[in-house]
Amino acid sequence: MTQYFIDFVIVGVLIIGMTALMGVFANGVGEYVFGGSRRLEHIQKTAKTQEGWNRVGGKKISG
Structure with a gap:
């Protein structure tokens, strides 16, 4: 029965x-x-x- 549920979960995820x-x-x-x-x-x-919007928050990572 456990194998059935494991197979069911694997197939469902796939x-x-x-x-x-x-x-x-x-x-x-x-x-x-x-x-x-x-x-x-x-x-x-x-x-x-x-x-024209102001940039807010965090460090500037790109561009």
Whole structure:
């Protein structure tokens, strides 16, 4: 009976993990294939919104 539950947990983790990874890959492929020239639109709009904001907190690690 213990072996059944161990197998059940292993299969469950594999199925959930594969499903999560397939979602990430599908999103990446979709953005790359269907994104066209608007691929960076959200990043650019966020940068424009944050223009002039003061940087707060922590040490400056990058850029």
